[in-house]
Amino acid sequence: MGLNSPHKFFNIVPVFIFLCFFIPEKITFWCVVFPLSVLICLFSPVSYVYGNIDYQVLISIIATNVDEASEFLLQVPIKVYLKSVLVPALALLSYFVSKKIVIRPWNKKALVFISVGVLTVCVKPTDFFYNFFSVYKETNNNLDELKKYVNSSSWTNVVLDEGEKDYVIILGESARKDYFHLYGYPIANTPFLDKVSGISVVDGFTSGGVYTVGSLTNMLTDGEKIAWKPRYDRNLIDLANSAGIKTYWLSNQGYIGVFDTPVTAIANRAQEKIFLCKQKKCIEKY
Numbered sequence: 001m002g003l004n005s006p007h008k009f010f011n012i013v014p015v016f017i018f019l020c021f022f023i024p025e026k027i028t029f030w031c032v033v034f035p036l037s038v039l040i041c042l043f044s045p046v047s048y049v050y051g052n053i054d055y056q057v058l059i060s061i062i063a064t065n066v067d068e069a070s071e072f073l074l075q076v077p078i079k080v081y082l083k084s085v086l087v088p089a090l091a092l093l094s095y096f097v098s099k100k101i102v103i104r105p106w107n108k109k110a111l112v113f114i115s116v117g118v119l120t121v122c123v124k125p126t127d128f129f130y131n132f133f134s135v136y137k138e139t140n141n142n143l144d145e146l147k148k149y150v151n152s153s154s155w156t157n158v159v160l161d162e163g164e165k166d167y168v169i170i171l172g173e174s175a176r177k178d179y180f181h182l183y184g185y186p187i188a189n190t191p192f193l194d195k196v197s198g199i200s201v202v203d204g205f206t207s208g209g210v211y212t213v214g215s216l217t218n219m220l221t222d223g224e225k226i227a228w229k230p231r232y233d234r235n236l237i238d239l240a241n242s243a244g245i246k247t248y249w250l251s252n253q254g255y256i257g258v259f260d261t262p263v264t265a266i267a268n269r270a271q272e273k274i275f276l277c278k279q280k281k282c283i284e285k286y
Helices: 009-020 026-050 055-063 066-075 078-101 109-122 127-149 191-195 212-219 236-242 262-267
Strands: 248-251 272-275
Touching: 026 066, 026 078, 055 127, 127 262, 212 262, 236 262
Parallel strands: 248 272
Antiparallel strands: none
């Protein structure tokens, strides 16, 4: 549950109360409570914008670069960061206070069982952690499937019809059309497209996903349309290769390894590829 939801701290506070039962013991605090409170602190800004952590959010984090991350972090209100920092800060405060006044909630077994039972049934304070590790597992499974199929092509009997000599596809970030002046947005933020002649404006196009990586993955592969599930062995680059077209991939996106994201893996199927950014940080502005 993101901080921007109507419930706000309705889930975060119970999680903290749940962890308080582990605070008085030194080992459980430093090995369980404090690391988890830091984890909540780090993901709170993301949850504020996107809500629950899911595969789409995690793969977007993996695919981002320093510039994009900085832009995103600057858009999050300062109050969100302050609230996020309060979680580990309160955990530390509770730990040292419990040492001073010798709080031992574990000695009150009835209180422990009743409190944990009420919290678990009413607000499910463990949902955040269960959801996070489930998403992490899903991400790894998807990347394993990607590694398994992306290096093989199932395109057969591909014939190139006579057409244009060169084909250029320009890919950008996912965006809603109602934020562009070209489609009626009141602020003139598309000056070039507004005045250029001979341009074909496509309207009514449905994105292949709700985030950039997912959208491009579905658009660049001949996958299952209804289930929105890509087929990496039937991607656009391999189709062009099978047709005898010389393929190039020029990208300004950050790049660390072959399987950073599904889009990176598909890009590496091109015969020639150039990544202008390395290690998620642009060496030079292009």
